[in-house]
Amino acid sequence: MRRRSIVTGLLLLLLMFPKGSWSQFLAWDFVNVVTDVKESGVNPDMVIDDLGTIHISYWHRDEDRLIYAFKKQGDLAWTHEYVDAATQNGYVSAIALDASGIPHIAYHENVGFNVQIRFASRTGTNSWSLENLPGDPIRGWGGYGPNANITEKERVVHSIDLIFDESNNPQIAFFDGWMDIDAFPACNQNSSYGFQLHQAFKLNGVWTARSFGTVADQNLSCGTSMNPTPLPSGDRFGEYVNLLQRPDGRMEVFCMSRFNNRLISFRNQFPNIDTTWNYTEVDSLVRILGSAWNWSRRWFTVEGIAANQGPGDVTHLAYSTSLFYGENFCCTNISNDLIYARVETDTIIYHNFGVAAYRNHIDITSKGSDSIFFAYVDLSNNLFLLQASADSGKTWQMDTIMTGIGISRLQIEILDDSLHVLIYHAEKERLIMARRHVNGGGWTFEKVTNSEAQGQVLDAMVVPVNGDTVAHIVYTDHIQEKLFYAYGTKNTNWNWAIEQIDSANSRFKAVSFALASGNTPVLTYAGGETGNLHLASKINGNWRYEIIDTVVTIGFTDIEISSLDSVHIAYYDENANCLKYTLRHLNGSTWSYDAVDCANQPVGQYPSLQLDAQENPHIAYFDAHRLSLIFASQDATTRAWNIDSVNSNFAS
Structure with a gap:
């Protein structure tokens, strides 16, 4: 059998016999049969405007480029644009619309394998205005891309979010993934983290970037007997960031406080004013584990945080717990819990879904005062799932959206009476839009991006026919899960006829x-x-x-x-x-x-x-x-x- 693995397409190699002496070298001729489409779609963000147009930003993994895609109601196809084709960028991004409905994107740019924060505004078809945010020109805001980490075991969760405030000024919250001093071993007086949540805002045409300050280490990461406090510069905080606009005009940020084992909230004191932020605890592993909490559980963490501003003064949260981002430091596999929290003015109501598989990549939305929906990935069983409540979070119904491998946060929005769940399917290397009525029913699926892997399994015959050379090729598309037959002749300059089988x-x-x-x-x-x-x-x-x-x-x-x-x-x-x-x-x-x-x-x-x-x-x-x-x-x-x-x- 004749099998070859082709990554970027399918080539036919022909041994050509040159005229003249046999002492000449034989030459290979390369003929392209098909070229793979690779549109990717990792780490997407999504927003839907009042006219029903869906706006998406995502990372094109093969090209390391930020892509903007949109589809108006009634359109049959998605439109895709490069935001900045001249640089490597877009590993994570956040998209938002200003008061005029113009899309803007905050994103990571790869500068010497470190992160710089950029801001892009769409000025027309395939036209974007790009702005550089303040930052250290050398180290930036930490390592860029999926391989950026602290140690082989400890991953950085790249996090960024974007909104427009009541004065139509852009506000960005992002995690600084740069560590000033090695944090290991973590339990000594020299341990120090530079990992902090940062804010960037634009007033009067000028960008300002600053830290949210520090979150005091509550001494839970190393037990209660450590003296001095083991993390003198404060806890690591800011991953899984969610930035919301509150009804009173103030902004609120939800994120993880790593070694305090907490989910925390920051609120600014006054709307639209450059002022300080105050933080409070929303949930903690101490509450979640109850009597099971002890010093040995310090590696547990809250992750996958998603926040949605409901009507009035109600905020909906969904998140999970795991052993340090689902990774295992030493010994045993510890499954995680899945939690919904309803944050009201004077109280927080929790719903625990129970310890089960490892669940992450969560997003949440709501409709009215009672209907709440959040989508997430069950990484243990390769499932994309939905939890829905019609009674303000008291009871829930789970629905399987589809099977597949998820590595990116899902996005969920409501348009009219339909749920729209944006999924990056890692095995198929494509973005998929799943839709269902808010009251239930079956799911429909649409490809937002497309990827192919043609020729990974193939067989071919090349035969002489009436003075011509004829090639027959059968091959699979691994991602599309299709089988093709290609037929071409040398006399037609390999004008390939391709049909699906x-x-x-x-x-x-x-x-x-x-x-x-x-x-x-x-x-x-x-x-x-x-x-x-x-x-x-x-x-x-x-x-x-x-x-x-x-x-x-x-x-x-x-x-x-x-x-x-x-x-x-x-x-x-x-x-x-x-x-x-x-x-x-x-x-x-x-x-x-x-x-x-x-x-x-x-x-x-x-x-x-x-x-x-x-x-x-x-x-x-x-x-x-x-x-x-x-x-x-x-x-x-x-x-x-x-x-x-x-x-x-x-x-x-």
Whole structure:
């Protein structure tokens, strides 16, 4: 079999014979068959305006660029723009609309692998005005991107949020991820953190950036006996930041206070005035764990914080707990709790969903005074989930949105009577918009961005036909879960004709291609949820599909066709740990089946099937149990299989 893994597309390599002496070097010609689309969509933020236009900012991971996307009500497609194509930027961003409905984005720019905060305002189609916020020109505001950390175990949660205040001035809250002095070991008098929440605001055309001050270390991180206080510069705080505009015009910020094991809130004293911020505790691990709290639980943390301003003086919060951002420092896996908090003027009402899987990447919204919705990722079970309450948070109903791998915070908004949940599906490398009525019902899904991985599994034949060179290629798109057939000729300068095969199935993971008489394309492949063995043949211009074997899960397959159009197929059955072989005429009706080699351990992987001059089958394959290359031949008279180990001496 001929298989290659292509990351960015699919290429055909042709060995060209130059004119003249054979002493010349042979030259390879590279022909592009398809080019992958990679639109990504990591770390999105979303806002919906009064006209129903959805505005999104997100990070294009492959290009390290910030992208703005929007879709007006009634539009069939999303529009995507680079915000600043000249620099590396956008790992995290926050999007907001000013009083005129113009989108603005606060985001991280990569300057020497450190963070600088930038502010972009859309001035027209594909046109953005960019502003630099004050900051240290060398160290910036910490390390940039997903690999920025303090130690191999301790991650920095890049956090930024943006709103416009009552005077239509932009206000940004962001986490400074720069550590002044190494914090480990954390429990001594020299330990010091520079990690703090910062504010940036623009008044009279001038940007100012400043710290929220310090949060006193309550001495919980190292027990009550430490003297002096182990974190003299204050606790690490500001990750999972949420910036809200309160009904009275004041602003409120919710974030994590790391080693105090708390969720805290900052409020400014007066609306629209450059003044001090006061902070209070909203929740803590001491309350959540109750009698289970002790000094050994100091590594527990509150995370995944999401906040929404409801009507009146009500704020809705959803968050989870875990062992240091879901990572394990030493010994045991500790599952986490999921919590909703309703913050009112004089009281906080908590609802604990109970200790279960690791849950994070939360966002929350509300409709009226009673309906509350928050979406999150169950990272233990690879689920995107919704919790909904119609009675102000007293009772809740869980709904599964979809399965998949989540690595970014979800975004949830309400437009008319529909929930809109924006999901970055890491396995498919795309943004997906999920919609459902606020009262329940089924989900519909729309691709906001698209990504492809074409050619990761493929097979090809290049044959001479009437003085021309003809190429046949079958290949999968791993992300789209589709199977394609491409046909091209040299005389047309490789003008490829591409068509999808078997659109009713998905999850294709093994393909093999051959030509029958009359250059009829025939292929065998594994497809569908169960991975059954399929055959496709193009007869008189139409594809014909059939299932060859339904009681198997195919890992690998190879096909050969005889001069009389007898179809020979070798395939590895993952369930039975068995190499199998089947035979039938292309236009026949009944397959014959052989179990060539079976064992309690995997036998039969990577089969390569060939026919000899008498068109008898021979198969080379891998014995994973004995780490041996095996060769099997079928006796022409008895039809029994003779099995030999090619490298038995080496394997022993």
